[in-house]
Amino acid sequence: MFNVFRMHMYRTIKSRSTLVLGILLLAFIFTHLGLAYIVFEDPLNIQAGALFIRSTVATTKVEFTPDLVHMFFIQSNDTFIILLTIFAVLLTHSDFSKGFVKNTYGMFENKGKLVWSKWCAMVACSSIVYVAYSLLSLCLVAPLFKTFTSKYWEQYFREFFVVYICLIAMLTMVFLITSLFRSPAGGMVIGLIIASGLLQTLEKLVDIIIAKISGADLEQIMMSSLGIEEEGAEHFFRFSDYCLDNVYLSYSPSMGSSDTIRTVVVGLVYTAVALGLCILLARKRDVRC
């Protein structure tokens, strides 16, 4: 199994798409640096900065802390999600499309091992990209930005960990969809939908419908859909709380521990289920050549 993992790592490192992805990520990190300057360095953009940290009122200039750097460069960066999704799709799909599968996949009676190896390679490659992008963004921001404040490291590491879990879960879903359809289109579309926030809007709509059925008034429903509940107010079940894209995009280090735990659990459950389905699929389905 480790040998197959090594094979996937080798072909990924040597492939041209990995090189292109690396160049694109580097290009986007510099684009984002410019954007970060506009949001966090320009005093006229206090409101833009406030919007970014999901605060409705801002009166002072926003401090650029490590957790905010991470949020700005990774979690709220649509381009990063899209590029990482494309990377996962290419890694998952290339051995289907190139036909390598048919000459290698017969080697194990248990095809689950092959899925497991490929998933490990995908996680390893994505993790390298994630860590490198996080470190590079932090290293570039720290000396260049006057508003950067080196504090809240605990929140930074929590943000780093939770976002990582959710990203891996999303990539595992992409892995499942690509394996299921044996086509890169499905996985890429999912990546685009998540990045565009379209799915999140639909999930909020489902929240409103559920709350309406529960007999809540409109104001309560709207507050609930925004995740704001007054003290003593009736709690509504929110479908979106269990949707991976929503927990990923709405996560903030300022959230309470129960929300953080829920986000992590949702990420882990999605990962386990998607990976389990992939393994089941490989064990039951013929290899298409």
Added chain:
Amino acid sequence: MSLILTTDNITKKFKTKTAVDQVSIHVERGEVYGLIGRNGAGKTTLLKMIAGLSFPTSGTYTLMGPNGETNAQMLTKVGVLIEDPGLYANLSAFQNLKAKGLAYGVNNDQYFNDLLRFVGLEGVGKKPVKNFSLGMRQRLGIALAMVNSPELLLLDEPINGLDPQGIAEVRNLIHRLCTERHITIVISSHILEELSKVANRYGIIHDGKLLAEATNEELIARCQPRGYIKTSDKEKTEQILMSMGFAQYSFVGDHFEIRERVDEIGAVSMALAKEDVQTLEMKTEGQSLEEYYFHLTGGQGNV
């Protein structure tokens, strides 16, 4: 010789279509087994099941190692090239070999270079395989199939689309694999003429069913030309045949069947006339491998 592969009534059904129908083949260690059949006969599906890429609907296959290895152990000793080789277009031949080698725990650059030399691709350097000719790709595909030092090589239509030189190169390579590396090869093709140049045993498959299994010698015997002669006097005819030095003949029903020097049957008739023996009927019959195949499958096709 010992068997390396057997299938026992192996069957594969796709919804309403039965692609492989209760096929039982027997492949002996060290031989080149030719699987012949027209397009859609079920050759690829059968090979995919043996390669572990497709699950049989019913029946089993058994891969036997020299030391009693099981199917699971033997699957790592099977080299596969199903139709076109799976290649990473932007990687070089060496990198493609190395990628597949790593999957099998082989990480020896010298070994990869030796394989490239064996298939005649030693001079390609860092050229990406997308710039290779079809013949070069096919030879690289065979090298890829050999990367795990297989005991059994499954080659599905390896000469498809190749020009005459490419066909000759692949044929030569198959000969060398068998003679120099002692690898058992199962090769499928719908081109009987080409297959007859490399295989020493055949399985004839048609509409998913195995119609016949025969060695090269058996096939030649079945296709051998024969002379038929019906005369008015059996005893005198036999004496003449013996006097003319014929040994391979027999009396079947009401006529003699001669299985040697068939072109001399006219001289036999003249000798019979000199002895006042009347030739009532005389004919020669024979069939090519192709005709024999058509006879078995019941019609002409793309073979």
